Amino acid sequence: MVGLSRRVSRRRRRVWPVVVGLGMVLALIGYLVARHVHSMLVEQCTAQSTEGPTVTLDLDQAANAATIAAVAHARRLPERAVTVALATAMQESKLRNVGYGDRDSMGLFQQRPSQGWGTPAQVLDPVHSAGMFYGALVKVPDYPKLPVTVAAQKVQHSGYPEAYARHQQDAATLAAALSGREGASLSCEVRSVGTPGSARTGRTAVTAEVRREFGTDLATDPPAPVPTEVAYKATDTRAGWALALWLVCHATTLHITSVDFGGREWSSSSSGKGWTSRTDPPGGTGEVLARLGSAAA
Structure with a gap:
């Protein structure tokens, strides 16, 4: 009987690490699946x-x-x-x-x-x-x-x-x-913003919609050297943030991949992080810069 008890005890010691290891693997798989499902389903804006x-x-x-x-x-x-x-x-x-x-x-x-x-x-x-x-x-x-x-x-x-x-x-x-x-008090989480039909039509569509909704006091800067960028000169900081947040809220329909203003950047590829600080903000003072999905011109 003593020998049998020792064999059972040894068997349990061998099985237990396997059970623990399997449990950890299943827990990791569950976490990754949950994270993947969450990232696939959540598209929202938070203010x-x-x-x-x-x-x-x-x-x-x-x-x-x-x-x-x-x-x-x-x-x-x-x-x-x-x-x-x-x-x-x-x-x-x-x-x-x-x-x-x-x-x-x-x-x-x-x-x-x-x-x-x-x-x-x-x-x-x-x-x-x-x-x-x-x-x-x-x-x-x-x-x-x-x-x-x-x-x-x-x-x-x-x-x-x-x-x-x-x-x-x-x-x-x-x-x-x-x-x-x-300021940067609103951000959106998106899965994809797609691409416009072309760089030219993309820039034209964004500017036309900006002017239709905001009016003409948010003037368009001279065309950016990069064909998939468009920049606007805000009348003041408050107007700049209003436009920057508007661009983020319309990112999926206007194919906007990132927005820069006031030393902060929102990017569709890392939208879950919200607005992040930039040590080298592009553009001049008061400029709102939007980048569009890449497409052939």
Whole structure:
């Protein structure tokens, strides 16, 4: 019996390291699989503020939010206007440009073509719908001093005006970031930004969209010597960050691989790291530099 016990004990000592080793291998495989799945699935933008909560949006929501802020910039409206607009769009459509709603309502703000907000195609254009919202908002006396719910309701005439309040803090965080006030406070994680049809059409498309949303005060610098780069001269640091974050939010649709401004860089290839510092920032003072996916000219 003693001999049998010793044999069993020796067998257990031989098996135990194998079990431990197998467990470690399985744990490592599980970690790598989880990390791979996470990296494959997560595409999102995160905004942080010193004054409010952290806000996470998917790429479509972030692009729409950035457009709403850009249109306010073009109209020289205050940050408060952006907060009201974002809280409204978050309630009305969850920042999604939907083609349906109550009766003939549609778009980011659920505007009704039958009520004079534009044709269906116009209402489904985020630049147009944001512009129409702001056009109505600025007619509200002292709207920057009103509670968000009151200002939004003056424009929307909703059956649930109190619902805008639930989005006020998140909207304020996004407005602070996208207006450029808090610098590199928003970043996006992306899987791929693809490539434009050509370097020329890529640069043209980016500049056309910048001018359509931001207006013409963000002047285009002389063409960069590299055909897949485009640079803009910001009027001030806040405007520069507003444009830089807008470019990041639209990176996948405009094929932007990296953005440089203010000594910081966002890169699509390492987007999980957010904005990183650069010791040798390219361009001149106040220049926002975007690089596009490489394509044959």
